[in-house]
Amino acid sequence: MTPLSPATAPSRAERTDAPGVARCPHCGTAIEGAEDAFCCPGCEIAAAIIRGAGLERYYTEREAYAPRPEPLTAAWAGVPSEPRPDGTVSARLVVDGLRCASCVWVTEKVLERTAGVAEATVSYATGRATLRWDPGRVDLSTLAARIAALGYRPRPLGVDARPDRGLLVRLGIAAMAALGVMGLYEGIYAGWWYGGMDTRFAALFRWTSLLLATPVALWCATPFFAGAWAGLRHRMLHMDVPVALGIAVLYLHGVWATLAGRDGYLDSLTMLVALLLGGRMLEARGRRRAADAATALAATTPATARRARGDRLETVPADAIRRGDLIDAGAGEELAADGIVTEGSGQLRMALLTGEAAPVLVGPGARVVAGATLLDGALTIRVDAAGRDTVLQRMAGELRAAADAGTRPTPADRIAPWFTGLTLAVAAATLVVWWVFRGFDAALATTVAVLVVACPCALALAQPLTAAAALGAAARRGLLLRSSDALLALNDITVVALDKTGTVTGGDLRVVSADDATLRLAAGLERYSNHPIARAIVVEATRRKIPLPRGEGIREIPGVGIVGWVDGKHWMLASGGPGVLRIAAAGVPAREIELADTVRDDSAETVGALEGAGLEVVLLTGDHGDVAALVAQRTGISEVIAGADPAAKRAAIERLRARGERVLFAGDGINDGPALAAADLGIAMGSGAASSILVSDGVISSPSLTPLLAGVRAARAAARVIRFNHLQSILYNAVAIAAAAGGLVNPLVAALLMPASSAVVIWGAARIEPMVRREER
Amino acid sequence: MNAVLYLVPIALTLGAVFGAMFAYAALSGQFDDLDDPPERMLRE
Numbered sequence: 001m002t003p004l005s006p007a008t009a010p011s012r013a014e015r016t017d018a019p020g021v022a023r024c025p026h027c028g029t030a031i032e033g034a035e036d037a038f039c040c041p042g043c044e045i046a047a048a049i050i051r052g053a054g055l056e057r058y059y060t061e062r063e064a065y066a067p068r069p070e071p072l073t074a075a076w077a078g079v080p081s082e083p084r085p086d087g088t089v090s091a092r093l094v095v096d097g098l099r100c101a102s103c104v105w106v107t108e109k110v111l112e113r114t115a116g117v118a119e120a121t122v123s124y125a126t127g128r129a130t131l132r133w134d135p136g137r138v139d140l141s142t143l144a145a146r147i148a149a150l151g152y153r154p155r156p157l158g159v160d161a162r163p164d165r166g167l168l169v170r171l172g173i174a175a176m177a178a179l180g181v182m183g184l185y186e187g188i189y190a191g192w193w194y195g196g197m198d199t200r201f202a203a204l205f206r207w208t209s210l211l212l213a214t215p216v217a218l219w220c221a222t223p224f225f226a227g228a229w230a231g232l233r234h235r236m237l238h239m240d241v242p243v244a245l246g247i248a249v250l251y252l253h254g255v256w257a258t259l260a261g262r263d264g265y266l267d268s269l270t271m272l273v274a275l276l277l278g279g280r281m282l283e284a285r286g287r288r289r290a291a292d293a294a295t296a297l298a299a300t301t302p303a304t305a306r307r308a309r310g311d312r313l314e315t316v317p318a319d320a321i322r323r324g325d326l327i328d329a330g331a332g333e334e335l336a337a338d339g340i341v342t343e344g345s346g347q348l349r350m351a352l353l354t355g356e357a358a359p360v361l362v363g364p365g366a367r368v369v370a371g372a373t374l375l376d377g378a379l380t381i382r383v384d385a386a387g388r389d390t391v392l393q394r395m396a397g398e399l400r401a402a403a404d405a406g407t408r409p410t411p412a413d414r415i416a417p418w419f420t421g422l423t424l425a426v427a428a429a430t431l432v433v434w435w436v437f438r439g440f441d442a443a444l445a446t447t448v449a450v451l452v453v454a455c456p457c458a459l460a461l462a463q464p465l466t467a468a469a470a471l472g473a474a475a476r477r478g479l480l481l482r483s484s485d486a487l488l489a490l491n492d493i494t495v496v497a498l499d500k501t502g503t504v505t506g507g508d509l510r511v512v513s514a515d516d517a518t519l520r521l522a523a524g525l526e527r528y529s530n531h532p533i534a535r536a537i538v539v540e541a542t543r544r545k546i547p548l549p550r551g552e553g554i555r556e557i558p559g560v561g562i563v564g565w566v567d568g569k570h571w572m573l574a575s576g577g578p579g580v581l582r583i584a585a586a587g588v589p590a591r592e593i594e595l596a597d598t599v600r601d602d603s604a605e606t607v608g609a610l611e612g613a614g615l616e617v618v619l620l621t622g623d624h625g626d627v628a629a630l631v632a633q634r635t636g637i638s639e640v641i642a643g644a645d646p647a648a649k650r651a652a653i654e655r656l657r658a659r660g661e662r663v664l665f666a667g668d669g670i671n672d673g674p675a676l677a678a679a680d681l682g683i684a685m686g687s688g689a690a691s692s693i694l695v696s697d698g699v700i701s702s703p704s705l706t707p708l709l710a711g712v713r714a715a716r717a718a719a720r721v722i723r724f725n726h727l728q729s730i731l732y733n734a735v736a737i738a739a740a741a742g743g744l745v746n747p748l749v750a751a752l753l754m755p756a757s758s759a760v761v762i763w764g765a766a767r768i769e770p771m772v773r774r775e776e777r
Numbered sequence: 778m779n780a781v782l783y784l785v786p787i788a789l790t791l792g793a794v795f796g797a798m799f800a801y802a803a804l805s806g807q808f809d810d811l812d813d814p815p816e817r818m819l820r821e
Contacts, residue, residue: 168803204781208785
């Protein structure tokens with residue numbers, strides 16, 4: 001989970017800088033001038049809020065600077081909240097940018113000390129905030145604005161997957177009963193050893209064991225019976241069928257043995273159910289974590305728009321906009337509806353929609369679509385499609401419809417029918433042969449022994465345990481896979497197709513060339529602005545540790561640029577062609593800053609490693625051929641498909657699949673959705689469009705491609721371990737069944753044999769993490 | 778050895794009590810989040 005990444009944590013020593021340079025006390029940006037000056041009004045407000053709440057301690061205890069606050073425009077009114085019996089309402093949010101425990105603490109306390117808030121908790125582990133407030137005194141948008149004012153970014157959260165508490169209770173009860181029965185049966189086996197046991201105690205121990213085993217077999221094991229029944233109804237003999245059969249035989253024999261005054265297999269029964277439930281539990285937990293993380297990544301802030309009503313503008317939620325309305329959009333804002341520009345001009349970034357990284361200059365008459373971000377200038381748009389009718393929402397809707405989740409049978413499920421058939425055949429043969437030669441009594445005991453040792457506990461555990469370990473190993477490295485199916489699919493992949501913008505590249509404009517002096521001037525002009533280009537410049541200046549000078553008389557001229565005084569000269573910063581900013585003042589030669597969407601630092605290395613792992617890497621992009629070729633050359637990708645629209649991307653994936661390849665596609669945009677759904681395995685970028693995250697099989701939660709490689713390694717390690725475990729457990733079952741058919745198995749032998757095979761499975765799962773780690777070296 | 782005759786039922790009763798307590802704790806959500814409460818304790 002990313003919200004707590006310590007990447008930007010300053011060390012305490014770093015706070016002392018060259019003379020004449022100070023750091024903004026809130027966000028830590030270097031600035032020229034007086035000690036304790038703030039870099040921007042946002043940080044000043046944040047500090048005032050923190051002081052106002054009496055939480056100054058935050059500044060001395062935190063381990064990381066806060067992010068720079070940015071204004072929050074969002075329609076929080078429509079966010080679902082839950083009414084409570086005491087008249088308060090509650091809602092859950094995801095908060096981005098929480099970097100340390102003190103950030104969590106200060107956010108929680110500021111909210112708690114806001115009038116009208118009944119309860120506020122912020123989770124350090126997941127970055128989620130749970131709020132409960134009195135709707136008569138405060139509203140959610142006020143609370144969200146408080147969080148945003150501190151520099152953290154709140155987003156409303158949908159419903160999280162609830163942990164299956166029932167499964168935990170089943171596991172706990174089964175484990176307790178297993179311990180009890182094991183102890184009692186140890187007494188019984190000791191009785192065998194010493195040649196007989198007082199019949200009173202033997203009866204007490206057997207009946208007590210039956211008493212303990214009954215809830216285990218009849219209640220704790222119901223998930224397996226339910227699974228087996230569902231499988232049989234669909235005429236599918238999957239793994240639950242032989243497991244349920246084994247549990248039923250064990251229990252029925254136990255009841256019969258206890259009534260007849262003999263020893264049963266009740267210790268094996270309870271142990272088996274506890275182990276199997278433990279496997280289920282681990283699998284469910286891994287799946288839930290991935291789902292929660294994906295929900296958080298897909299949570300988007302509800303958009304607002306400024307609508308013209310007569311002479312004035314009103315701010316309304318995006319879904320209140322109707323066809324024919326006139327809406328205004330300013331620099332840095334996302335368009336809320338599709339329409340035609342009537343006035344103004346500016347540069348639009350449409351990377352998530354078209355995959356094209358370079359912004360497009362639009363003016364009156366141009367068609368624009370919802371979801372595009374206006375980088376500079378200002379537009380008035382006559383809306384011709386709003387709400388669900390926008391291109392964005394139509395694409396997202398189609399994707400949701402296309403993403404049907406059919407689970408694939410696991411390798412163990414493919415073995416199950418053969419296994420069950422063979423077991424039943426051997427059991428029947430045993431019954432007949434022993435009945436003919438030794439009589440019914442011996443035949444029954446031997447047949448039960450066959451059915452008992454045939455219970456494929458290890459075989460059933462191999463998949464979920466190993467998959468849970470591998471999913472965990474991948475998640476720790478930034479790849480969240482939704483299911484073990486996705487893990488198995490990842491192991492089979494032969495071609496990795498990568499989207500360019502936002503996947504191989506960072507997706508945001510970054511300064512690629514500028515000298516320090518130029519950057520310093522530009523940063524001085526831009527430090528108070530929230531424009532994406534301004535942010536890129538300030539970020540680069542901060543990275544190079546250039547103190548931000550104080551600009552005076554700064555004015556933004558929409559659609560043109562920004563002017564102001566720095567170092568006694570009047571500068572103008574304006575666009576100097578695509579991807580170039582020009583800064584000039586009277587009597588000084590103009591200087592240039594070049595901005596571009598750059599290749600991620602680790603992309604080339606990851607591409608090389610993926611190819612080294614025997615995978616073919618393809619660049620699949622909606623951007624122009626020359627841009628794509630440049631990125632391909634920088635990363636060492638040999639195959640490029642450029643200029644592809646969403647349909648063409650899907651067609652390209654389908655062509656690869658028709659060739660017999662198994663395709664992984666990683667992308668981040670709305671335009672990548674069809675390709676994500678068409679690929680054998682679709683991986684979305686966590687920073688990407690919500691709809692792409694929702695249709696994907698997995699999400700990369702860090703801004704990097706390396707998690708893909710870690711995922712491939714984890715999947716391959718898991719496949720190796722699962723193969724080995726299947727082999728060893730089948731071997732075990734074969735030997736055990738043969739021994740049982742020969743009459744060599746009694747309850748004690750079964751109690752020793754059955755956990756041994758499961759222990760090997762558990763050992764295998766524990767080896768996944770070291771196996772992945774070894775490959776990383 | 779006759780102690781066993783009443784110790785086993787006592788153990789069973791105790792086990793049932795603990796089982797019920799565990800079921801109550803689990804069903805009321807005490808095991809839903811194992812990561813945050815320890816952190817929270819340190820923050821105050």
